[in-house]
Structures are given as structure tokens and as C-alpha cells.
Amino acid sequence: MFESSRPDTQQLLEMIGELYSIEADIRGKAADERLRVRQERTKPLLAQFDATIKAKLATLSTKSKLTKAINYSLNHWGGAHVLLRGLTLPPDPVHQN
Numbered sequence: 586m587f588e589s590s591r592p593d594t595q596q597l598l599e600m601i602g603e604l605y606s607i608e609a610d611i612r613g614k615a616a617d618e619r620l621r622v623r624q625e626r627t628k629p630l631l632a633q634f635d636a637t638i639k640a641k642l643a644t645l646s647t648k649s650k651l652t653k654a655i656n657y658s659l660n661h662w663g664g665a666h667v668l669l670r671g672l673t674l675p676p677d678p679v680h681q682n
Contacts, residue, residue, distance in 0.1 A: 600634045623668050
């Protein structure tokens with residue numbers, strides 16, 4: 586689908602993987618502990634992810650597949666921040682283990 590061997594794309598995939606890892610680490614923990622960890626670990630990672638994809642978007646053709654994927658992410662960005670408000674939804678309920 587995308588060239589995941591490119592360093593910038595690989596960096597984005599690694600950040601997404603880290604988000605999943607954080608959620609795996611806190612699964613089953615008390616709500617206040619999940620919120621604390623998300624504020625400490627997820628919030629800065631989401632900020633870095635946001636900055637990285639916006640910087641990348643500025644360098645891409647508007648017709649590229651990666652541009653479409655980034656725009657999709659940005660259009661759903663509010664959902665990512667639900668985690669930072671202490672709600673119990675995982676980042677991707679479809680792919681829960």
C-alpha cells in the first residue's frame with residue numbers, strides 16, 4: 586500500500602505501534618492509572634505524531650496515497666484525544682486482543 590521502507594513512513598508506523606503498546610501495558614488497570622499513563626506517555630506521542638504528519642503532508646502531492654492516509658488520520662484526530670480524557674475506549678476496538 587505505502588512504502589513502509591521509507592524512514593519517515595517507518596517513523597509514523599513506529600509511533601502507531603508505540604500507541605498500541607501503551608494501551609496493551611495499561612489494559613485492565615484502574616481508570617485513574619490509565620489516565621495518568623495516557624497523559625504521561627500518550628499525549629506527548631500524539632503531539633509528536635501530529636507534528637510529524639503535518640510536516641510530511643506539506644511535502645506531498647495532493648494526489649498521493651500517503652496524503653490521503655494522512656488526511657484520513659487528521660479527519661479522525663478527535664477520536665485519538667478521547668483517550669486523553671480518561672475514557673475507556675481502546676485506540677482501535679476492532680483490533681483488540
